Amino acid sequence: MRADRSTTGIEAGFSLIEVLVAAVILLVIALGMVPLFTRAITSNVEGFENTEVSNYARSRAEEYLQYPFNSARLTPDPGDDVLEVKDFYSQDQQAWVSPEPADEVVLFTRTTQVRQYGIDDLETPLAGGTPPTAVHLKEITVTIEGRGINDAFGTGKKITIRTLKSQ
Numbered sequence: 001m002r003a004d005r006s007t008t009g010i011e012a013g014f015s016l017i018e019v020l021v022a023a024v025i026l027l028v029i030a031l032g033m034v035p036l037f038t039r040a041i042t043s044n045v046e047g048f049e050n051t052e053v054s055n056y057a058r059s060r061a062e063e064y065l066q067y068p069f070n071s072a073r074l075t076p077d078p079g080d081d082v083l084e085v086k087d088f089y090s091q092d093q094q095a096w097v098s099p100e101p102a103d104e105v106v107l108f109t110r111t112t113q114v115r116q117y118g119i120d121d122l123e124t125p126l127a128g129g130t131p132p133t134a135v136h137l138k139e140i141t142v143t144i145e146g147r148g149i150n151d152a153f154g155t156g157k158k159i160t161i162r163t164l165k166s167q
Contacts, residue, residue: 078129083114
């Protein structure tokens with residue numbers, strides 16, 4: 001005689017309760033990983049912004065290093081001991097503009113300062129109008145500050161690059 005296997009009451013496969021338990025376990029694991037992904041995204045955005053700000057500062061410093069030593073772009077006005085140039089990164093134009101636009105969102109402020117020194121005194125900057133033969137060293141400082149628009153606490157990014165140019 002043959003036994004009928006369908007009458008034993010045991011069926012193959014998962015029950016609804018087993019599927020729900022497995023789903024809950026997967027949900028708990030997934031929820032535990034969500035903060036890791038959000039932190040990774042935040043870190044990537046911060047890294048991109050830091051790189052962007054660094055590149056903006058470096059490109060300005062390199063631009064100023066290309067000017068001739070006695071260029072007007074590297075010489076303070078007569079009587080001033082520092083030449084300062086400010087420009088602003090417009091979110092709308094995606095470019096550096098000057099003066100600061102009143103009706104646009106400004107993401108960064110870039111301040112470029114040039115000071116000049118004689119070889120006999122490297123602590124006191126020489127004023128503009130000093131004879132060119134007395135100027136031996138020019139200090140170029142580029143500072144970029146973020147406005148903190150995308151930051152939760154509004155702190156923004158800030159970087160300063162300082163380089164020297166000699167004759």
